[in-house]
Amino acid sequence: MRSDTGPVRAVLLDLDGTLLDTARDLIACANQMLREHGLAERPPGSYGHSPSLGSAGLLQRAFHLPPGHPDMAPLNERFLSLYREQISTRTRPYPGMLEVLDALEARGIAWAVATNKPLALSAPALSAFDLLERADGMLCGDQVQRPKPHPDMLLQLCTMLDVAPAQAVMVGDAKRDIIAGHAAGMRTLGCLFGYLCAEDRPTRWGADALLQEPLDLLRWLDHMERREAA
Numbered sequence: 001m002r003s004d005t006g007p008v009r010a011v012l013l014d015l016d017g018t019l020l021d022t023a024r025d026l027i028a029c030a031n032q033m034l035r036e037h038g039l040a041e042r043p044p045g046s047y048g049h050s051p052s053l054g055s056a057g058l059l060q061r062a063f064h065l066p067p068g069h070p071d072m073a074p075l076n077e078r079f080l081s082l083y084r085e086q087i088s089t090r091t092r093p094y095p096g097m098l099e100v101l102d103a104l105e106a107r108g109i110a111w112a113v114a115t116n117k118p119l120a121l122s123a124p125a126l127s128a129f130d131l132l133e134r135a136d137g138m139l140c141g142d143q144v145q146r147p148k149p150h151p152d153m154l155l156q157l158c159t160m161l162d163v164a165p166a167q168a169v170m171v172g173d174a175k176r177d178i179i180a181g182h183a184a185g186m187r188t189l190g191c192l193f194g195y196l197c198a199e200d201r202p203t204r205w206g207a208d209a210l211l212q213e214p215l216d217l218l219r220w221l222d223h224m225e226r227r228e229a230a
Contacts, residue, residue: 006166006167006228007167007224007225007228008109008167008168008169008187008221008224009109009110009161009163009167009168010109010110010111010112010136010157010158010161010163010167010168010169011104011109011110011111011112011168011169011171011217012111012112012113012114012154012157012168012169012170012171012181012186013111013112013113013114013171013172014113014114014115014170014171014172014173014174014177014191014194015113015115015117015122015125015126016051016052016054016115016117016173016194016195017049017051017052017172017173017174017191017194017195018094018171018172018173018177018191018194019093019094019097019113019126019131020091020092020093020094020097020125020126020129021091021092021093021094022051022091022125023044023047023051023195024044024090024091025083025086025087025088025089025090025091026051026055026058026083027042027044027047027051027058028086028089028090029058029079029082029083029086030042030047030058030059030061030062030079031062032082033059033062033075033078033079033082034062034063036078037063039063042061042062046061047061047062048061048195049174049194049195049196049200050195051195052173052174052194052195054116054117055076055079055080055083056072056076058079059072059075059076059079060072063075080121083121084120084121084124087121087124087125087128088124088125088128088129091125091128093129093131094193094213094214095213095214096213096214096215097214098129099214099215100214100215100217100218101131101134103218105134107221109221110136110137110161110163111135111136112135112136112137112138112139112157112160112161113126113131113135113137113138113139114138114139114148114153114154114157114170114172114177114180115138115139115140115141116140116141116147116148116176117140117141118140118141118142119140119142119143122138122140123138126138136161137157137160137161139153139156139157139160141153144156148172148174148176148177148179148180149175149176149177149179149180149183150180150183151180151181151183151184151185153180154168154170154180154181154184154186155184158184158186165184165185165186166185166186166187167186168184168186168187169181169186169187169188169189169208170184170186170187170188170189171188171189171191171211171217172188172189172190172191172194173190173191173192173193173194173195173196174194174195175200175202175205177190178190178205178206178207179205182206187208188205188206188207188208189207189208189209189210189211189217189220190202190205190207190209190210190211191210191211191214192210192211192212193211193212193213193214208220
């Protein structure tokens with residue numbers, strides 16, 4: 001059970017679609033693979049929220065393959081090879097996100113990364129912007145037994161940061177981020193600037209608030225501080 005008492009002491013951020021806009025690099029690799037197979041590239045908009053699902057989601061969308069198809073393993077191996085070569089070529093922090101991190105650090109609020117992306121891909125993507133060194137913690141999908149939407153990753157990060165789950169907030173652009181946050185007993189914020197598609201219904205996720213842009217996170221924190229002081 002969650003208890004909304006006390007100030008927020010930690011912000012946990014998803015990576016793809018929340019902290020970094022990685023879609024252009026991911027899509028570029030998928031389109032390169034389509035060209036290698038003699039197929040037409042797909043326009044970026046046709047990939048929907050699949051960048052948030054990692055290589056498997058992208059390849060399933062690009063090649064019209066169902067989960068578990070035997071072609072997925074060799075395609076995924078080639079994709080990861082391409083992606084490692086250009087992991088930060090087009091990737092950028094979302095506009096305003098670096099300002100948010102500066103403000104969190106100035107306020108003494110810890111921030112950490114909670115992503116289902118593998119460590120071997122997450123670390124270099126963050127390091128390209130000196131964020132790995134700045135983060136107070138990070139856990140990736142291959143570092144826990146059960147990645148999001150299970151709460152394990154979030155609870156472990158709270159332990160690492162020495163904060164109670166009720167003193168933390170999970171920020172992400174996918175329903176699984178909100179589910180994990182709820183299961184962990186923490187507050188949750190949904191990102192509307194991430195990798196949403198027409199089928200997504202973020203207003204139904206049950207998040208404490210929805211962010212139109214990264215700077216809305218600071219506005220939400222200010223609102224919470226005023227509410228605590230009242």
